[in-house]
Amino acid sequence: MLLRNALLLDVRTGALTEGDLRCSDGKIAEIGRALTAPDDVPVIDVAGAVVMPGLIDAHVHVTAATADLSELSTWSPAYLAMRSAKIMGEMLDRGFTTVRDVAGADFGLADAQAEGLLRGPRLIFGGRALSQTGGHGDGRSRGDDGIPCGAGLSRLADGVDAVRTAARDELRKGAHHLKVMASGGVASPTDRIDSTQYSMDELRAVVAEAEAANRYVTGHAYTARAVNRALEAGLRCIEHGNLMDDESVSLFLEKQAFLVPTLVTYWALKEEGMTFGLPEASWRKVDAVLDAGLGSLEKAARAGVKLAYGTDLLGGMHRHQNHEFRIRSEVQPPIDVIRSATVVGAELVGMAGQLGTLEVGAYADLLVLNGNPLDDISVLADPTNIRTVIQSGQPTRR
Numbered sequence: 312m313l314l315r316n317a318l319l320l321d322v323r324t325g326a327l328t329e330g331d332l333r334c335s336d337g338k339i340a341e342i343g344r345a346l347t348a349p350d351d352v353p354v355i356d357v358a359g360a361v362v363m364p365g366l367i368d369a370h371v372h373v374t375a376a377t378a379d380l381s382e383l384s385t386w387s388p389a390y391l392a393m394r395s396a397k398i399m400g401e402m403l404d405r406g407f408t409t410v411r412d413v414a415g416a417d418f419g420l421a422d423a424q425a426e427g428l429l430r431g432p433r434l435i436f437g438g439r440a441l442s443q444t445g446g447h448g449d450g451r452s453r454g455d456d457g458i459p460c461g462a463g464l465s466r467l468a469d470g471v472d473a474v475r476t477a478a479r480d481e482l483r484k485g486a487h488h489l490k491v492m493a494s495g496g497v498a499s500p501t502d503r504i505d506s507t508q509y510s511m512d513e514l515r516a517v518v519a520e521a522e523a524a525n526r527y528v529t530g531h532a533y534t535a536r537a538v539n540r541a542l543e544a545g546l547r548c549i550e551h552g553n554l555m556d557d558e559s560v561s562l563f564l565e566k567q568a569f570l571v572p573t574l575v576t577y578w579a580l581k582e583e584g585m586t587f588g589l590p591e592a593s594w595r596k597v598d599a600v601l602d603a604g605l606g607s608l609e610k611a612a613r614a615g616v617k618l619a620y621g622t623d624l625l626g627g628m629h630r631h632q633n634h635e636f637r638i639r640s641e642v643q644p645p646i647d648v649i650r651s652a653t654v655v656g657a658e659l660v661g662m663a664g665q666l667g668t669l670e671v672g673a674y675a676d677l678l679v680l681n682g683n684p685l686d687d688i689s690v691l692a693d694p695t696n697i698r699t700v701i702q703s704g705q706p707t708r709r
Contacts, residue, residue: 312333312334312352312353312354312355312675312701312704312705312706313331313332313333313334313346313348313352313353313354313355314331314332314333314334314355314357314362314677314679315331315346315354315355315356315357316329316331316356316357316358316359317329317330317331317332317357317359317360317361317362317679318359318360318361318362318683319332319342319362319363319669320361320362320363320364320649320669320684320685321669322363322364322646322649322650322653322654322667322668322669323650323654323668325646325685327361327683327685329344330342330343330344331343331344331345331346332346332362332669332677333346333348333352334675334701334704335704336704337674337675337703337704337705338672338673338674338675338704339669339670339671339672339673339674339675340671341671342669342671355679355699355706357679357698357699360679360680360681360698361679361680361682361683361684361690362669362677362678362679362680363649363653363669363677363678363680363684364653364666364667364668364669364673364676364677364678365406365407365408365409365666365667365674365676365677365678365700365701365702366405366406366407366408366409366620366652366653366678366691367407367408367409367410367411367619367620367652367653367656367657367660367666367667368402368407368409368410368411368432368620368621368622368632368652368656369410369411369413369571369619369620369621369656369659369660370411370413370550370571370573370619370621370622370623371402371410371411371412371413371621371622371623371624372412372413372414372415372416372464372623372624372625373395373398373399373402373410373412373415373416373420373431373434374391374394374395374398374412374415374416374420374463374464375398375415375463375464375624375625375626376391376394376395376398376626377587377588377625377626378498378580378584378587378588378589378625378626378628379588379589379590380450380463380464380498380625381450381451381463381500382463382588383415383463383464384450384463392419392420392423395416395420396420396423396429396430396431398629399420399424399429399430399431399432399434400429400430400431401629401630402431402432402629402632403430403431403432403700403702403707404694404700404707405632405633405694405697406633406678406691406694406697406700407432407632408432408433408666408674408676408700408702409432409433409435409656409660409662409666409667409676410432410433410434410435411435411436411437411487411488411656411659411660412434412435412436412437413437413440413488413490413529413550414437414438414439414440414448414464414465414490415439415463415464416434416436416437416438417436417438417439417484417485418436418484418485420434420436421434421435421436421485430707432702433666433674433676433702435487435488435660436485436486436487437481437486437487437488437489437490437529438481438484438485438486438489439464439465439466439481440464440465440466440490440491440492440531441465441466441468441474441477441478441481441489441490441491441492441509441517442465442466442467442468442491442492442508443467443468443469443492443508443509443513444467444469445501445502446467446492446495446499446502446508446509447465447492447494447495447496447498447499447502447508447531448464448465448466448467448492448499449465449467449499449501449502450463450465450499450500451500451501452500452501453500453501465492469513470513471512471513471516474491474509474513474516474517475516475517475519475520478516478517478520478521479520482520482521482524482526486526487526487660487661488521488526488527488528488529488548488660489517489520489521489526489527489528489529490528490529490530490531490550491508491509491514491517491528491529491530491531491541491546492508492509492530492531493507493508493509493514493530493531493532493537493538493540493541493546494506494507494508494531494532494533494534494537494538495508495533496531496533496596497577497580497593497596497597497600498589498593498625499593500590500592500593504533504534504596504599504600505533505534505536505554505599506537507534507536507537507540508537511540511543511544514528514530514540514541514544514545514546515544515545518544518545518546522545527546527547527548528545528546528547528548529546529547529548529549529550529569529571530546530548530549530550531550531551532549532550532551532552533551533552533553533554533599533600534554534555535554535555535556535558535559538552538554538555538559538562539555539556539558539559539562542559542562542563542566542568543562545566546568547566547568547569548568548569548570548571548619548659549563549568549569549570549571550571550573550621550623551571551572551573551600551604551623552570552572552607552611553572553577553600553603553604553607554600554603554607555607555610555611557610560610560611560614560616563611563614563616563617564614564615564616567617568616568617569616569617569618569619569655569658569659570611570616570617570618570619571618571619571620571621571659572604572607572608572611572618572621572639573621573622573623573635574604574605574608574635574638574639575622575623575624575631575632575634575635575638576622576623576624576625576628577597577600577601577604578601578631578634578638579624579628579631579634580594580597580625580628581594581597581598581601583627583628584597584625584628586627587625587626587627587628588625588626589625589626605638605641605642608639608642608643609642609643612642612643612647617655617658617659618647618651618655619651619652619655619656619659620635620639620648620651620652620655620656621635622635632694633691633692633693633694634692636648636652636688636689636691636692637688637689637692639651640688640692645684645685645686645687645688646685648688649684649685649691652667652691653666653667653668654667654668655667674703675701675702675703675704676701676702676703677699677700677701678697678699678700678701679697679698679699679701680696680697680698681696681697681698682696
């Protein structure tokens with residue numbers, strides 16, 4: 312495929328360059344002016360439209376078809392797979408050509424997408440998250456003394472030996488990363504937002520297993536205490552971080568760790584969470600993290616912390632995935648938000664130079680836009696402004 316007369320966005324420099332872009336075998340083969348291609352290669356004249364790399368959402372749950380996460384474990388696997396396929400197809404239509412699933416997805420969905428059995432973003436998965444008993448991944452109510460089995464997206468493991476076994480098992484199944492629940496959360500019924508979870512020995516054991524397999528660990532954490540101990544234990548990435556402090560920022564820089572804020576999910580949960588299955592007890596927890604998130608993002612951005620784009624949406628709220636661009640633009644310039652959803656996300660998942668860029672040799676994951684997102688971030692915040700989504704050199708079809 313050959314795109315002619317494009318304004319090509321270099322997300323590293325923020326520069327727009329007039330030119331053509333040719334794809335071959337799913338990769339970007341050539342960039343320049345007045346390019347030629349064989350007669351059988353489709354040519355699209357984009358007539359001066361901005362062309363940029365496909366987007367990367369570094370915090371999704373493609374199996375979270377309801378906000379009542381404990382319900383997922385009662386669904387038929389076949390039904391859950393079909394619901395997940397629908398969610399993934401809609402993500403692709405919104406311009407996300409790669410996503411990192413941080414609890415729930417497995418090799419089956421990833422293989423199905425890679426083999427063309429379902430439409431959706433390239434799926435980088437971590438399997439099921441690890442949670443302590445009574446932690447963010449434990450979906451049991453206080454009166455439920457049944458066998459603990461996690462809350463649909465997670466598995467329970469307590470003690471160093473048990474977390475090592477769980478980590479090795481997720482790696483055996485092909486996990487690209489491991490996730491631990493290092494603090495309380497909104498969607499869990501019995502823990503407090505301000506709790507810390509897992510001992511330092513347990514956290515370090517998971518990190519050791521990931522590093523042995525040349526993988527990394529990310530952690531769900533809100534408060535400064537939870538964020539800081541997770542970074543000290545060797546986690547490479549933190550999800551959320553709404554209540555972190557100045558020491559947290561220093562640790563992010565010292566450890567060269569990544570932060571994935573997910574501000575849109577708190578806005579969506581507050582507005583619509585209960586409509587889409589979030590239990591009332593969980594809905595009441597949202598306020599504890601809702602207002603602080605933007606301040607933490609601004610603090611981290613100002614210091615130069617590596618920020619990836621994430622959304623963490625559940626159930627019918629997935630449709631707000633692009634709204635994160637609009638929220639972040641309140642404290643960041645458009646190009647920095649765009650970088651978080653392209654080159655920074657690619658670095659986080661270990662695919663720098665392959666994703667999130669228009670470099671020759673990268674995957675030909677491209678967006679053709681109606682408008683310039685450098686001037687107006689709503690070009691990306693409203694997916695109707697995405698004229699064409701191209702994945703591995705092929706236009707996708709809604």
